[in-house]
Amino acid sequence: MNRILLVEDDDSFGYILKEYLEINDFNVDWVQNGELGLDAFLRGVYDLCILDIMMPLKDGFTLAKEIQEHDSSVPFIFLTAKSLKIDKLKGFRLGCDDFVVKPIDEEIFIARVKALMKRTGIETLSNSEGSSYEIGLYIFDSTNQALSYGEVTQRLTTKEAKLLQLLCDKKNQVLDRNLALKAVWGESDFFNRKSMDVFIHKLRKYLEQDPTVKITNVHGKGFVLEA
Numbered sequence: 052m053n054r055i056l057l058v059e060d061d062d063s064f065g066y067i068l069k070e071y072l073e074i075n076d077f078n079v080d081w082v083q084n085g086e087l088g089l090d091a092f093l094r095g096v097y098d099l100c101i102l103d104i105m106m107p108l109k110d111g112f113t114l115a116k117e118i119q120e121h122d123s124s125v126p127f128i129f130l131t132a133k134s135l136k137i138d139k140l141k142g143f144r145l146g147c148d149d150f151v152v153k154p155i156d157e158e159i160f161i162a163r164v165k166a167l168m169k170r171t172g173i174e175t176l177s178n179s180e181g182s183s184y185e186i187g188l189y190i191f192d193s194t195n196q197a198l199s200y201g202e203v204t205q206r207l208t209t210k211e212a213k214l215l216q217l218l219c220d221k222k223n224q225v226l227d228r229n230l231a232l233k234a235v236w237g238e239s240d241f242f243n244r245k246s247m248d249v250f251i252h253k254l255r256k257y258l259e260q261d262p263t264v265k266i267t268n269v270h271g272k273g274f275v276l277e278a
Contacts, residue, residue, distance in 0.1 A: 053098040053168060054213075057081045058088035058114060059130065060106045064153070068101075071157045072164070078182075078194055085109025092118050096213045096235055098168065100127040104138065115145050122237035126167055130155075184219040187264040187278045191215060200260050207257075210235055214250050218266065218276035228273040 055072060059065035060083045069081045082091050086108045092100065100118060104111035115127055126148040131138060134152045142150050148167050151160060182194040190199045196212035198205045207215065213235045218226055228247070229239050236243040251266060251274060258264045267275045 054078045054080070054096065055164075056088065056092055056095070056097045056100045058083075058085060058091075058101070058106065058111070059103045060084055061103070068155075068157075068160075071161065075161050077164070085111065085114040088114050089117055093121065095209050097125060099164065100125055101164075102127055102129055104129055104131040104133075104142075112141060112145060115142075115147065119146065124233060124237065128164070128167070184216075184222075185278075186219065186222075186258065186276070187261040189258060189261060189264065191219060193219075198257055205257050211250055211253060211257075214247070215254055218254075218274065222276050222278060225269050225275055226273045231273065 053076075055077050057065065057069055057072070057079050059068065059081065062083070065081050065083065069079045072079045080091055080095060080097075082088050084107045088100075088102065088106075089109070100115070102111040102114055106114075109117075111129055111131075115129070118125060118127065123146075127146075128149040128151060129142045129147050130151050130153060132153045139150050148170075149163055151163070182192060184191040184193065188200060191197075192199070193212055193216045196207045196209065198207055198215070214231060217231050217234060228244075232239040232243055232247060236246065255266050258266070261278075264276075264278045267277055269275055
């Protein structure tokens with residue numbers, strides 16, 4: 052399930068948009084100002100950011116610039132109540148992938164979000180059948196970041212859950228190491244590669260109760276979740 056960061060200060064519009072996105076199988080974190088938006092982005096892993104422009108504490112343009120400083124690969128859409136050409140030009144110069152003027156048509160907006168996901172290649176990482184995966188005798192609920200074995204449930208961190216979801220989406224196939232690094236950590240450098248190895252070790256420990264399940268290293272390529 053694709054994860055979206057929605058930063059929108061209007062309570063009514065933010066609530067409605069969050070609900071509509073979730074009805075359409077997106078996992079949405081909604082915050083109501085730019086500072087909370089940056090905090091949420093730094094704590095989580097997102098496939099898309101939807102940013103209102105006019106917000107208290109930090110406007111959408113500033114927030115987008117700060118997000119890009121941390122991860123330039125994350126696509127983002129600007130929301131605005133104004134349709135001024137100068138605002139649109141500024142948004143596209145910042146690298147936004149779409150610019151949506153309020154009020155929006157919800158169905159068209161969802162279609163634009165899905166088209167953007169497909170265009171940027173994110174759609175291949177989603178779970179088209181929902182958020183629940185069977186891994187041998189385990190059940191993995193990616194939305195709630197919970198891994199269950201019988202009556203025992205292990206809560207996963209956001210990065211653990213995202214990495215396990217990628218492995219599940221590629222079950223019995225090779226998950227490319229660089230793809231996983233970009234999706235979960237934002238970039239492939241020495242420290243992030245070492246961090247991912249630690250997370251793979253943790254996932255192996257979580258899954259060790261079922262001997263038919265294993266995560267195998269494929270030298271020079273990545274990992275395979277065998278189940």
